Amino acid sequence: MTELAPTDLWDEVVGQQEAVTRLQAAVDSPVHAYLLVGPEGSGTREAARAFAADLLSHELDQVESERARHLAGAEAHPAMIVVERDGASIDAKQSREVVRQSSLSPSEGQRQVFVLVDFHLVGDAAAILLKSIEEPPPSTVFVILAEELPPHLATIASRCVQIDFAAVPMQVLRDRLVFEGISPEVAEQAAQAAGGSLYRGRLLARDPAVGARRDAWYRAPAQLDGTGATACALADELLAMIDGVMEPLQQQQAEELAAYQDTFELAGVKLLKGDLKKMEDRHKREQRRVRTDELRSGLAVLLWQYRDAAARDSGVGSSAAADFLTAADEVQALCANLVFNPRESLALQALFMSLPRLSAQL
Template identity: 40%
Template sequence: MTLLDAAAETASADPWSAVVGQPQAVAALTAAVASPVHAYLLVGPRGSGRQAAAGAFAGELIAAADQRAGSDPARSARHRRLAASREHPDVFVLSPSGPSLRREEEVSQLIVEASRTPVEGPRKVLVVDRFHTATPAAAAALLKPVEEPAGSVVWVLLAEQVLPEHVTIASRCTRVDFSPVPNAEIARVLVSEGLVAADRAPLVAAAAAGNLHRARVLATDERVAARRETWWNVPDRLDGSGAAVALLVAELRSMIDEAGGALTERHRAEIVALDQREEHFGVRGSGRSVIEAQHKREHRQFRTDEIRFGLTTLGARYRDEIISMPGEGAAANRRAAAAMRAVDRLRATAESLIRSPNEALALQALLLDLPPLSDSLSGR
């Protein structure tokens, strides 16, 4: 079950129940329904519930603006259900087809859509997913439409973070922040959905690092514990040499390749199904480029999520080192300072992944910069 599926299933009863572990964000958006402004920016990490919240918010905005829905609960429920499932005619959702939101195709499409009159009522909601990937030209082209929309339009931009080139457009929006979903909440959802046993849920939740979508993917991954152990032991294998780092990077990337095997098989099955449909109906190119672009994006994101999982594990290892560090004096202080610098370096690397750097080079640079924790070397 995906976050979108969960939102659609529960929208008519409680449009916000699919937004897990975000009470402050839900409270802010709920309070905004009665008198919304022209644009909102939902900022938070992947899997934190931004998409589900955007669907719930859109449904509430449209239902609140529809006077007929006020006396017709079924009509209100329909607005909420269709908005949550991205099927409402007055909710337009744009997800970039490639690695970035581009001005030429996608922003032009948004501008045209913003000029169209709502179909079912007086309000229309435009949702822009992955706004953090917008090129500077795309962000500049969207500034005026977002700043001065038609009275019927509400913009909802979704971003993992606000980059310097997006500060101006962000300042025109009401910002709502989303945090990583707490592990306890993720574990509760996984068990309630029957995806994992209660005794395994904490491990999967920890591996998901606050990403509920990833937690659902990992629920059937029997190798997640082994991968966590590999990352946890990385500091013990560092010796300050480039040779050790090169070997570790090769092993880590091979491990990520293996972990992505299930996703690769799923993509192959989807292409086979597409080939069969095209042969049956005699139509070529029907959505192939879109599916292939989606597959590339999913592979890229899977690898990024796996690396973030590893960085989170390494951060926990170095934090444990700080807490459990024995002794006092200059040597102990040096080790503690090195471990704290390592935690900061890991955090910076995790944030930089949004720019999609060269994976191998990023890992090599990181591991060369991390202090070893083996007994014979950690006192350096």
């Protein structure tokens, strides 16, 4: 077997030193469950990989330790069970399987780590998992990832060590992109549009059309005229530009898949069809998330413009400021409702039909 090169998975957790320090300090004597809370792209999943790698490689010799770390870094270690939602959330069937598996002995080594992804979407199935999370066998550690803590997760949260992650600061994100070889100008633009997500920042840094998309959203309010034809054409144009981000994403995912396959080969582990299916399903979820994030980013540009227009006109004594505030509320409502996956084209057309025209911003 080819010798595995040393790897530092913690290096992928950017701008979260306090969280990293707490998790690293827990490796020698971990408790039963950790809850990592932070927005997408803040590093919670990367931290879960690094923490699992440390736990599963603990007290192994150098060769076995590196093998364990590489496999955990690819979420491919036999004793690292990553649970992702099949549909809108982790459902009851998946939860019962977690309960069953977590009660068993580790398939390899002395410890097993369950990583539960997107737990803020778990819904009613959380009750099924409660007992297993609060009292697992000594060999089982849960690492739970959530973007937020809705009220129905309060009981589970109280049974875990909670570690908070913040959005990556823009300057930290920019500096990391430059460190990775991105030009300062491109890194600055990508960091500004990334919304505190390193994943999104890396993607946008590879996308030459990011500036053109931003400019198109800035110009949109000046093109509105209240007609359905204009609203339809503008919505189609902006959604087509969003489709353009899929090309760099698919390239990035192809590279990730190749690295995933290499990890199995170098570690001497057989890659099963089920492993590939999990990766393909995750990539499909990422594509949906990236598309939604791009649409939210564009809507945020509109929201800022209408709020700015309302502030400028607030002392004029006309109804313009109230109209602009109403428009801002409509933009914000569509942005919030994207989580329910409305038909994007029709929703955007309806929004553009209702928004007042603004003077050119560019």
